[in-house]
Amino acid sequence: MGNLTIKDIAKVAGVSYSTVSRALSGAPGISSATRERILKICDEKGYRANALARSLINKKTNVLGLIVPEVTNPFYSELSLEIETYARELGYNIMLCNSLNDHERTDELFNFLLSHRVDGILHASSRIYSADMLKNYSSSIPFILIGTAPAECNSILNTISTDNYEGGRIAAKYLLSLGHRDIFYMGYRKGSTSHQLRLLGFNSVMENAGLKPVILENPSNGSSISRGYDLCRKIFSKPFRQTAMFAATDSMALGALQAAEEYHISIPGDLSLLSYDNTIFSSLPGISLSTVDQRKQALAHAAVDLMMHLIEHPYNDQHTHQLISPSLVLRNSCRELTSGT
Amino acid sequence: MGNLTIKDIAKVAGVSYSTVSRALSGAPGISSATRERILKICDEKGYRANALARSLINKKTNVLGLIVPEVTNPFYSELSLEIETYARELGYNIMLCNSLNDHERTDELFNFLLSHRVDGILHASSRIYSADMLKNYSSSIPFILIGTAPAECNSILNTISTDNYEGGRIAAKYLLSLGHRDIFYMGYRKGSTSHQLRLLGFNSVMENAGLKPVILENPSNGSSISRGYDLCRKIFSKPFRQTAMFAATDSMALGALQAAEEYHISIPGDLSLLSYDNTIFSSLPGISLSTVDQRKQALAHAAVDLMMHLIEHPYNDQHTHQLISPSLVLRNSCRELTSGT
DNA sequence: TAGTTTGTTGAAAACGTTTTCGAATTCATT
DNA sequence: AATGAATTCGAAAACGTTTTCAACAAACTA
Numbered sequence: 257m258g259n260l261t262i263k264d265i266a267k268v269a270g271v272s273y274s275t276v277s278r279a280l281s282g283a284p285g286i287s288s289a290t291r292e293r294i295l296k297i298c299d300e301k302g303y304r305a306n307a308l309a310r311s312l313i314n315k316k317t318n319v320l321g322l323i324v325p326e327v328t329n330p331f332y333s334e335l336s337l338e339i340e341t342y343a344r345e346l347g348y349n350i351m352l353c354n355s356l357n358d359h360e361r362t363d364e365l366f367n368f369l370l371s372h373r374v375d376g377i378l379h380a381s382s383r384i385y386s387a388d389m390l391k392n393y394s395s396s397i398p399f400i401l402i403g404t405a406p407a408e409c410n411s412i413l414n415t416i417s418t419d420n421y422e423g424g425r426i427a428a429k430y431l432l433s434l435g436h437r438d439i440f441y442m443g444y445r446k447g448s449t450s451h452q453l454r455l456l457g458f459n460s461v462m463e464n465a466g467l468k469p470v471i472l473e474n475p476s477n478g479s480s481i482s483r484g485y486d487l488c489r490k491i492f493s494k495p496f497r498q499t500a501m502f503a504a505t506d507s508m509a510l511g512a513l514q515a516a517e518e519y520h521i522s523i524p525g526d527l528s529l530l531s532y533d534n535t536i537f538s539s540l541p542g543i544s545l546s547t548v549d550q551r552k553q554a555l556a557h558a559a560v561d562l563m564m565h566l567i568e569h570p571y572n573d574q575h576t577h578q579l580i581s582p583s584l585v586l587r588n589s590c591r592e593l594t595s596g597t
Numbered sequence: 598m599g600n601l602t603i604k605d606i607a608k609v610a611g612v613s614y615s616t617v618s619r620a621l622s623g624a625p626g627i628s629s630a631t632r633e634r635i636l637k638i639c640d641e642k643g644y645r646a647n648a649l650a651r652s653l654i655n656k657k658t659n660v661l662g663l664i665v666p667e668v669t670n671p672f673y674s675e676l677s678l679e680i681e682t683y684a685r686e687l688g689y690n691i692m693l694c695n696s697l698n699d700h701e702r703t704d705e706l707f708n709f710l711l712s713h714r715v716d717g718i719l720h721a722s723s724r725i726y727s728a729d730m731l732k733n734y735s736s737s738i739p740f741i742l743i744g745t746a747p748a749e750c751n752s753i754l755n756t757i758s759t760d761n762y763e764g765g766r767i768a769a770k771y772l773l774s775l776g777h778r779d780i781f782y783m784g785y786r787k788g789s790t791s792h793q794l795r796l797l798g799f800n801s802v803m804e805n806a807g808l809k810p811v812i813l814e815n816p817s818n819g820s821s822i823s824r825g826y827d828l829c830r831k832i833f834s835k836p837f838r839q840t841a842m843f844a845a846t847d848s849m850a851l852g853a854l855q856a857a858e859e860y861h862i863s864i865p866g867d868l869s870l871l872s873y874d875n876t877i878f879s880s881l882p883g884i885s886l887s888t889v890d891q892r893k894q895a896l897a898h899a900a901v902d903l904m905m906h907l908i909e910h911p912y913n914d915q916h917t918h919q920l921i922s923p924s925l926v927l928r929n930s931c932r933e934l935t936s937g938t
Numbered sequence: 939t940a941g942t943t944t945g946t947t948g949a950a951a952a953c954g955t956t957t958t959c960g961a962a963t964t965c966a967t968t
Numbered sequence: 969a970a971t972g973a974a975t976t977c978g979a980a981a982a983c984g985t986t987t988t989c990a991a992c993a994a995a996c997t998a
Contacts, residue, residue, distance in 0.1 A: 307714070308653045308658070312650055327668050328675050330669070336668060354682070368690060371646055373600075540878070540884070541856075542858055542883045543883060543884075
């Protein structure tokens with residue numbers, strides 16, 4: 257393509273190309289007369305600086321890598337839009353990649369981003385990664401895990417996540433406050449640190465009240481609607497005494513709704529349903545789930561802010577672990593238990 | 598950062614750096630013995646080629662720009678995941694940008710992508726752009742509009758879209774086949790060429806049957822749930838004789854559901870609802886919309902395939918306009934009208 | 939007037955690759 | 969043993985920028 261270079265501009269302006277560079281970068285050491293003149297020529301000719309050459313010499317691309325499991329998951333699409341918008345305000349662009357929750361692919365993406373010399377990598381994931389993998393990632397570039405890392409990684413990793421322990425507590429407290437005593441905890445995923453903490457928080461409140469939830473474990477790798485559906489079908493097909501259910505994600509909750517419809521279980525009439533995530537799903541008409549909000553915007557801002565800090569202070573070995581406090585969003589899927597059981 | 602270069606590798610291997618380059622690129626003119634030796638060293642030392650330098654000299658980045666209105670819109674998130682996955686298979690990476698349907702921002706993004714010397718730009722949008730703007734985009738780089746352009750742009754632009762005219766026809770035929778005669782067309786957006794065609798197709802079938810739909814126009818810029826809700830509230834608040842409604846997008850249909858719930862209008866009992874898009878929304882439990890599928894995967898493949906062609910044949914002035922045939926997906930939001938009115 | 943400072947510009951090196959060209963080595967052929 | 973072809977490699981230019989350094993002119997100081 258006939259892309260103009262700085263030399264072409266220099267030729268028509270009758271100056272050396274270093275002068276053009278100075279005019280464009282706003283560097284000092286050039287008279288404002290020639291600067292104006294050169295900028296005008298650039299504008300007329302439609303010159304566009306080559307970001308590759310610029311980055312090559314500056315050792316700075318102003319691009320951040322963002323790895324998410326899947327943009328089709330509303331939680332991650334909402335998060336990534338927040339991150340992109342805020343990063344752009346600060347002069348950074350986002351290279352968005354879908355890991356599909358696959359280790360091998362994640363590795364590939366990581367290498368891709370590194371060879372493109374992005375200035376930093378944000379990795380959003382609820383999956384548990386091996387310490388080795390995370391260590392490898394974190395050692396070569398400013399790196400932030402949006403999510404919860406295994407404890408052994410805390411000294412080598414920056415993390416930002418919602419306070420899942422607190423989120424679990426909030427959920428349990430709310431259900432107890434409505435008078436529920438027999439409660440399902442549906443969709444617990446062993447392979448996710450954030451899920452572990454969420455359950456721990458939930459249990460801590462329950463134990464305090466001398467109670468225990470019935471845990472329905474999700475054996476698979478991701479939280480999909482169909483998994484929630486499968487789990488709930490099993491228990492809805494027989495009578496049960498529980499009056500409330502906490503679903504570990506919005507997707508799981510949707511699956512529960514589907515199963516409830518099939519078995520003519522009214523929500524919240526027969527069963528109160530509390531969810532976690534506050535994605536667009538939970539506010540849909542006919543759904544209207546009460547849910548624990550992960551505050552994606554706060555998460556996004558904190559992540560980008562920290563990334564800016566890491567980029568500006570590359571030799572800082574401190575690793576931070578920020579927790580964003582979740583909040584409760586009430587809609588119409590939970591009801592107070594009337595005293596007569 | 599201590600990033601290794603080709604020269605570092607050359608030094609430890611005791612060869613010139615051109616030899617290392619040859620080993621890495623798989624070029625001929627090097628003995629397999631030294632190649633093996635060099636590759637082993639690269640592996641051990643963790644060398645990662647600098648894609649910027651490579652692209653600078655090759656004039657090829659293997660990156661495609663993708664501009665969508667918002668990833669949080671399920672239609673675009675599903676489309677972009679399909680595009681990313683397929684492009685990656687073909688050795689290309691995607692730089693995903695959200696235009697937020699804003700002209701100025703779109704221009705910025707476009708300039709950003711150009712200065713990063715992406716190999717091509719895919720622009721997904723249902724918004725009508727000025728011919729000048731599109732001309733400008735299309736002239737400087739392989740460019741594909743995923744959507745429908747104004748007719749005057751056909752000679753300067755490559756486009757790929759679902760056949761909206763046919764989609765409109767399919768929708769109308771289906772509703773007629775169920776016996777409906779009085780029909781709402783809800784959510785028509787003047788500012789979108791694809792919406793215009795959709796309506797044209799719909800009307801062509803209706804006229805043939807001597808009928809006319811009642812058009813509820815969406816005056817705003819995007820199709821959101823709340824707009825559909827607003828439109829439907831107005832008409833649901835009074836009695837109406839229509840027995841079916843076609844919603845121009847899934848989001849609009851969700852708004853209709855919400856309004857219907859509020860006014861105790863049963864769907865499909867009192868009103869059959871047919872939608873357009875087949876996003877994940879339409880298959881959600883308790884929603885289950887019959888809808889016209891835009892076949893996002895076919896769309897994505899066609900777009901990427903065409904882009905590959907454009908990149909390989911840069912001096913081809915032919916402009917193509919591919920249409921993907923939509924298909925009907927039946928769920929539970931439409932019912933057959935019993936003959937006794 | 940000579941010397942010093944200040945302001946403006948150009949030449950050239952650098953960033954990390956790929957690729958062209960020519961030189962050196964190996965190997966077969968006579 | 970000498971010639972030629974084939975193979976393997978290194979030197980250097982190129983990609984489009986930024987930045988350092990030196991050169992030069994103009995303006996000030998004494």
